Amino acid sequence: MDIRHTFGNNLKHYRTQANMSQAALAVKMGIDRAHVSAMERGQQNVTIVTLWHVAQALDVEPAALLENRRESQNVVNK
Amino acid sequence: MDIRHTFGNNLKHYRTQANMSQAALAVKMGIDRAHVSAMERGQQNVTIVTLWHVAQALDVEPAALLENRRESQNVVNK
Numbered sequence: 001m002d003i004r005h006t007f008g009n010n011l012k013h014y015r016t017q018a019n020m021s022q023a024a025l026a027v028k029m030g031i032d033r034a035h036v037s038a039m040e041r042g043q044q045n046v047t048i049v050t051l052w053h054v055a056q057a058l059d060v061e062p063a064a065l066l067e068n069r070r071e072s073q074n075v076v077n078k
Numbered sequence: 079m080d081i082r083h084t085f086g087n088n089l090k091h092y093r094t095q096a097n098m099s100q101a102a103l104a105v106k107m108g109i110d111r112a113h114v115s116a117m118e119r120g121q122q123n124v125t126i127v128t129l130w131h132v133a134q135a136l137d138v139e140p141a142a143l144l145e146n147r148r149e150s151q152n153v154v155n156k
Contacts, residue, residue: 003126003127003129003130003140004126006140007126012151024123045125045126045127046080046125046126046127047124047125048082048123048124048125048126048129048144049082049123050082051081051126051144060083061144061145062081063141063142063144063145065124066129066139066140066141066143067139067141068139068146070140
């Protein structure tokens with residue numbers, strides 16, 4: 001899967017897990033809600049510093065935002 | 079640690095683990111050796127697509143290049 005979609009899917013997963021709206025995350029990061037939405041739709045080739053700021057705002061490890069969770073989930077569901 | 083240094087340290091770790099020179103990695107990725115060197119010194123705020131290409135060239139998972147290995151190593155060394 002394209003890394004931008006992997007990042008977007010993980011961003012949405014951890015944001016909703018934290019019960020945070022796109023708007024709340026945008027405010028916390030000082031960016032526009034539309035930018036959060038575009039990142040979640042896999043349309044942003046973000047830099048690793050931006051990814052780092054997202055991870056800090058969601059209180060997750062940066063690497064977690066690039067994890068291929070579908071594979072790790074398959075292993076769990078077996 | 080700044081994510082650019084985390085990325086650079088991991089890039090160097092997996093490159094040397096693969097017994098690959100900076101020049102060989104540069105050729106494999108179609109970039110300049112100086113760019114590989116700058117990434118390893120934590121001086122490049124690369125995009126996630128560039129990180130993905132580095133991961134593919136080193137045959138590692140993209141998330142591995144952002145792992146905080148010092149912490150995971152401490153756990154191993156205990």
